[in-house]
Amino acid sequence: MPRGKIELENYVESLSILDAEGNVDSSLEPKLEPQELRKILRAMLLARRYDERMLKLQRQGRIGTYGPALGQEAASLGPAYVLSKNDWLVPSFREPAAMLYRGWPMERLILWWGGNEIGARTPDGVRDTPICVPVASQCLYGAGIAWGCKLRHDGTVAVCFVGDGGTSEGDFHEAMNVAGAFNLPLVCIIQNNQWAISLPRKKQSAATTLAQKAISYGFNGMQVDGNDILAMITAAGEAVDRARRGGGPTIIEAVTYRLGVHTTADDPKKYRTEEEVEQWKCRDPLSRFYKYLKKRGVLDDKARDVMEEEIGAEITAAVENAEKYEPDILEPFHHCFETMPNYLEAQLGEFRAYLDAASGGEGGASGQDNPALYRQVH
């Protein structure tokens, strides 16, 4: 065989619709009614204000470590916006905008970060999987869910999220490979926020784009301006439609930026410059979209102020509800297996005896011995 260049069937495209000043490329502009546009803005704003409040709650010691998604609202909302109720959303941990939009009560997310499993319990009627901590591992059950969609022939699809760092994990590779090999209705959104804690995107992979990884798995990729909600909606919408029609998977690389800390346990000053952050602030997905809406006459400052007020009240109510939650200290024993085996019954007995003693119950000491535990039991 002579030497030659192999032409590959698959390709990567790029897409951007709205520039940083809110100017739109009208040839690409999706047709969205004003009420839809307002809904989208509200969802992004809600996620932004939620993050900001969570950071405050963390500082006040009212939740645990928090990982905000500041600046990534468009990248996660766009794909959620194009899904229907029966589709599946498989988040990582930087998709509050998507999860809130899909119907997760905010208090549940607050409870997750506040250290309660109930925050990982997908609400009834919502099909999403909960926040996933082990990087990229969600891509595999996302592929499994997509497989289930395919076996049921019901036209449903799954969208999974992963970070730029996550693309280096074996699970990402295995999931994309399987998605391609079995032509699964899976859309994978890579939230390329330029950083994986302290590792910059350039050191994560020598690939020019992360979207191009799709080619090696036998499908198409798209590198999208992830701070452009119109581009995200367009790209995800097309990919989801294709998957629904049996056209197989797509990788969408959403080029975005983590404006905040990795988590509240992290100090980004150790590895990145203020200038870099400032540059990206100019490309903020929210202000850009808001400018566009103002230009289109969909919304004005007054209407936005009203929206802000509603959102503030909604968040306050969610925090109040979350803080009313009382975890059942014995519950972990009841959810290990469907039926509690003998050995856990015995350990539960041991634990109860300990709690009784610690809380000044039968033959036990008074709460003064262990005030923290006393509070938990009572």
Added chain:
Amino acid sequence: MAQLTMAKALNLAMREAMAEDPTVLILGQDVGQDEGVFRITEGLLKEFGPDRVVDFPVAESAIAGVSVGLCMAGFKPIAEMQFSGFGYHAFHQIENHASRFRNRTRGRFTCPMVVRMPYGAGIRAIEHHSESREAIWAHLPGLKVVIPSGPRNARALLRASIFDPDPVMFYEPKACYRAFKEEVPEQPETMEIGKAQVVRAGSDVTIISYGASMRPVLEAADELMEEYQIDAELIDLLSLVPLDTEAITASVKKTGRCVVVHEAPRNCGPAAEIIARIVENALMYLEAPVQRVTGYDLVMPFFNLERAYLPDSTKVITAVKEVVNF
């Protein structure tokens, strides 16, 4: 009733479950067209088609992780790891997801899946194909660990595992796949997971084992009776999680002496847990320290040496005599 090998009995259990329940499916390497490298899935592709018997890419983490996703979508996957020595790739998905989805979602998502894998030595296989690492899985909360020892209990336990609402690690002693046949009933049969069997009643000493090691234990028991008039009671655990503490305790209280036998290495091995339970529940009944006959705390030797490194009847007899003559 039919005389079946364990290989055929496992195959039968899967065929029965798949015929009954359309959500049961099989994922694994070479399980379809090739019918499995040990032919455990023989005929299943033909009978149930490629949507339900899936020839999977060589990716164990994906086999496990995709199975977790299929569970959420309402299926009951049987995931096959070609050899337990390669199941480690799947460890992360099993530990971080399969074992904990029920708990972390407070029951909204569960993982009614089975991960089958052949384990153990004795078939002169190449490197990495002969380990017994069941203790690793037994350590993980949220998983059951089931290990059959013969055709009949293999079929019944695999059925129980497939229909169990929680994830089950199903360790198949590959040395037993075709070593012997047993009567297996016509009708589907099931067994409760977590119940040990007293396979032979005795009065002098309790020998506790499971899986492939039951063969040398049975041989040893015969010889102990014939040569030394030692009447051993044999317990086949059949499951490490849940571990049948009641059966163990009742037997040791009766005999006062005990030897635990397994192929897995000794340190933190199943015997350690079994003996701890004996100490907790029957210490005052013991007439002698409990002995362990196990693999050494070594990497399994290549197959030219493997025989000597496995528990055999000689090792069991030596240990039993020590315990009885203490």
